[in-house]
Amino acid sequence: xxxxxxxxxxxxxxxxxxxxxxxxxxxxxxxxxxxxxxxxxxxxxxxxxxxxxxxxxxxxxxxxxxx
Amino acid sequence: xxxxxxxxxxxxxxxxxxxxxxxxxxxxxxxxxxxxxxxxxxxxxxxxxxxxxxxxxxxxxxxxxxxxxxxxxxxxxxxxxxxxxxxxxxxxxxxxxxxxxxxxxxxxxxxxxxxxxxxxxxxxxxxxxxxxxxxxxxxxxxxxxxxxxxxxxxxxxxxxxxxxxxxxxxxxxxxxxxxxxxxxxxxxxxxxxxxxxxxxxxxxxxxxxxxxxxxxxxxxxxxxxxxxxxxxxxxxxxxxxxxxxxxxxxxxxxxxxxxxxxxxxxxxxxxxxxxxxxxxxxxxxxxxxxxxxxxxxxxxxxxxxxxxxxxxxxxxxxxxxxxxxxxxxxxxxxxxxxxxxxxxxxxxxxxxxxxxxxxxxxxxxxxxxxxxxxxxxxxxxxxxxxxxxxxxxxxxxxxxxxxxxxxxxxxxxxxxxxxxxxxxxxxxxxxxxxxxxxxxxxxxxxxxxxxxxxxxxxxxxxxxxxxxxxxxxxxxxxxxxxxxxxxxxxxxxxxxxxxxxxxxxxxxxxxxxxxxxxxxxxxxxxxxxxxxxxxxxxxxxxxxxx
Numbered sequence: 001x002x003x004x005x006x007x008x009x010x011x012x013x014x015x016x017x018x019x020x021x022x023x024x025x026x027x028x029x030x031x032x033x034x035x036x037x038x039x040x041x042x043x044x045x046x047x048x049x050x051x052x053x054x055x056x057x058x059x060x061x062x063x064x065x066x067x
Numbered sequence: 068x069x070x071x072x073x074x075x076x077x078x079x080x081x082x083x084x085x086x087x088x089x090x091x092x093x094x095x096x097x098x099x100x101x102x103x104x105x106x107x108x109x110x111x112x113x114x115x116x117x118x119x120x121x122x123x124x125x126x127x128x129x130x131x132x133x134x135x136x137x138x139x140x141x142x143x144x145x146x147x148x149x150x151x152x153x154x155x156x157x158x159x160x161x162x163x164x165x166x167x168x169x170x171x172x173x174x175x176x177x178x179x180x181x182x183x184x185x186x187x188x189x190x191x192x193x194x195x196x197x198x199x200x201x202x203x204x205x206x207x208x209x210x211x212x213x214x215x216x217x218x219x220x221x222x223x224x225x226x227x228x229x230x231x232x233x234x235x236x237x238x239x240x241x242x243x244x245x246x247x248x249x250x251x252x253x254x255x256x257x258x259x260x261x262x263x264x265x266x267x268x269x270x271x272x273x274x275x276x277x278x279x280x281x282x283x284x285x286x287x288x289x290x291x292x293x294x295x296x297x298x299x300x301x302x303x304x305x306x307x308x309x310x311x312x313x314x315x316x317x318x319x320x321x322x323x324x325x326x327x328x329x330x331x332x333x334x335x336x337x338x339x340x341x342x343x344x345x346x347x348x349x350x351x352x353x354x355x356x357x358x359x360x361x362x363x364x365x366x367x368x369x370x371x372x373x374x375x376x377x378x379x380x381x382x383x384x385x386x387x388x389x390x391x392x393x394x395x396x397x398x399x400x401x402x403x404x405x406x407x408x409x410x411x412x413x414x415x416x417x418x419x420x421x422x423x424x425x426x427x428x429x430x431x432x433x434x435x436x437x438x439x440x441x442x443x444x445x446x447x448x449x450x451x452x453x454x455x456x457x458x459x460x461x462x463x464x465x466x467x468x469x470x471x472x473x474x475x476x477x478x479x480x481x482x483x484x485x486x487x488x489x490x491x492x493x494x495x496x497x498x499x500x501x502x503x504x505x506x507x508x509x510x511x512x513x514x515x516x517x518x519x520x521x522x523x524x525x526x527x528x529x530x531x532x533x534x535x536x537x538x539x540x541x542x543x544x545x546x547x548x549x550x551x552x553x554x555x556x557x558x559x560x561x562x563x564x565x566x567x568x569x570x571x572x573x574x575x576x577x578x579x580x581x582x583x584x585x586x587x588x589x590x591x592x593x594x595x596x597x598x599x600x601x602x603x604x605x606x607x608x609x610x611x612x613x
Contacts (some may be wrong), residue, residue: 017596018595018597018600019594019595019597020505020594020596021596032603034600034605035604035607035608038605038608038609038612039416040251041608041612043211044211045210045609045613046185046205046209046210047210051153051184052203052204054149056151056201059197060139060198061279062230063230064282064527065139065199065432065434066139066433066512066514067513067514067526
């Protein structure tokens with residue numbers, strides 16, 4: 001509870017810039033709730049790589065957008 | 068909250084007249100049934116009618132000015148450099164419908180929707196599209212889905228076919244069709260399996276084989292096409308209709324397993340037409356004094372090379388089977404920053420060859436979008452706010468007066484101002500003009516620019532380029548849908564789907580929840596901040612789980 005009060009001012013400021021939250025307290029509860037859900041997920045963690053430009057180029061050529 | 072499931076099925080590139088032909092030929096009995104019990108009409112798409120921008124507008128409920136994906140190729144802000152559109156850009160610039168649903172704890176299933184790589188990590192599943200994903204990449208989320216699909220359906224191949232063009236053999240055509248139909252059968256099998264297994268409330272699948280087949284077979288179906296192959300008409304002319312028949316079987320299955328609360332929407336992201344002629348826009352701009360090349364020896368050599376040597380060189384490489392490989396190697400070479408030249412820049416006439424102090428206008432991709440070299444948005448721009456309007460108007464008028472040298476026909480049908488068709492959120496990379504060609508013409512941006520070749524032959528016999536091609540199909544059933552000859556805008560699907568699921572329509576969406584077509588009571592609300600907060604939580608949590 002003490003920690004919550006310590007950060008509330010910061011969350012209030014954030015909530016002012018994030019549409020959909022009434023105040024910092026609501027934002028803080030939301031973050032805690034969603035964090036718990038995310039941390040308990042059992043799906044594998046994806047390892048994204050960057051776009052394969054060679055492949056994109058080839059497909060756009062096949063579709064006739066690039067020559 | 069509702070028990071309803073919303074299914075939105077995209078059949079890429081199908082023009083309304085093809086659906087009419089399929090209906091009258093008895094190929095699409097299930098879609099026909101949905102038309103009878105629900106609503107039908109057309110889907111009006113973006114300018115130019117290109118899938119990357121269109122599906123981005125579909126997903127975000129915003130016009131391209133709202134999500135910044137104007138084309139397959141995009142201009143980097145404050146630069147002459149370019150980049151390909153991908154899933155990261157749509158997430159950086161905007162919020163797709165599945166992220167709003169995710170914020171509300173609702174699962175979505177997405178398959179083959181551009182730009183789908185990297186796939187979204189919103190709750191449910193997401194399979195990347197065939198243009199931005201590559202087979203070796205992790206194009207499915209969750210990552211274990213790839214194995215699940217392979218074990219329970221088949222190996223999901225993103226791009227297992229080699230497109231047919233009129234210079235290829237009939238055997239090539241047969242192989243192309245066989246591979247294309249097989250790919251779509253696997254997509255449908257995957258789609259059915261995931262609907263049975265995943266329990267999402269919103270599904271959107273795009274079948275893109277229809278677009279490919281219309282690109283490749285337009286000249287077989289069109290007896291006026293310059294490359295018409297009459298001997299192939301009887302055997303292959305109805306293949307696009309047979310493909311629609313296959314999709315219709317999927318729609319029938321969907322309808323059978325849905326309940327009376329559920330909603331099915333079918334759309335295409337644009338139409339399709341035969342293309343007979345092509346105008347190379349940068350070459351036209353060069354020949355009409357809008358684009359200037361540097362006078363140096365390097366650029367001059369390239370101009371001579373492309374105008375007088377390139378065709379012979381290309382022909383030899385084709386014979387050796389090396390052309391595609393070499394071209395891709397060149398085209399995808401990295402420039403390592405703004406100022407360094409890549410292999411591509413060295414061997415093609417690129418932005419490094421343009422004399423930016425003298426250049427007024429240029430294009431970066433096919434489709435007719437033109438950028439003016441403005442001081443405001445370009446490092447070496449010279450056009451000021453004072454002379455912008457007069458220069459732009461003069462260019463617009465010249466574009467509208469272009470005639471094809473052989474046919475005498477006007478090549479450009481309409482020219483839009485950027486602000487007329489695109490919102491202003493990403494105005495710094497917004498094209499200043501967007502020209503749409505007349506029917507049967509295509510506006511192209513060949514990387515191998517030949518300054519003496521303004522007009523040439525299109526690379527594919529069919530394409531979607533004109534004002535007419537902005538019309539796709541629309542059919543809906545359920546949710547109180549009613550009406551014939553209605554016109555949906557492509558930006559309307561996301562807000563309408565949210566309203567059908569009793570979710571507030573985000574006020575940042577510019578499309579409308581269509582209360583005139585569906586039985587809706589849409590509420591508009593501003594809650595993008597909640598989505599942004601959830602994304603941040605997911606990002607941090609992911610790091611903690613590692």
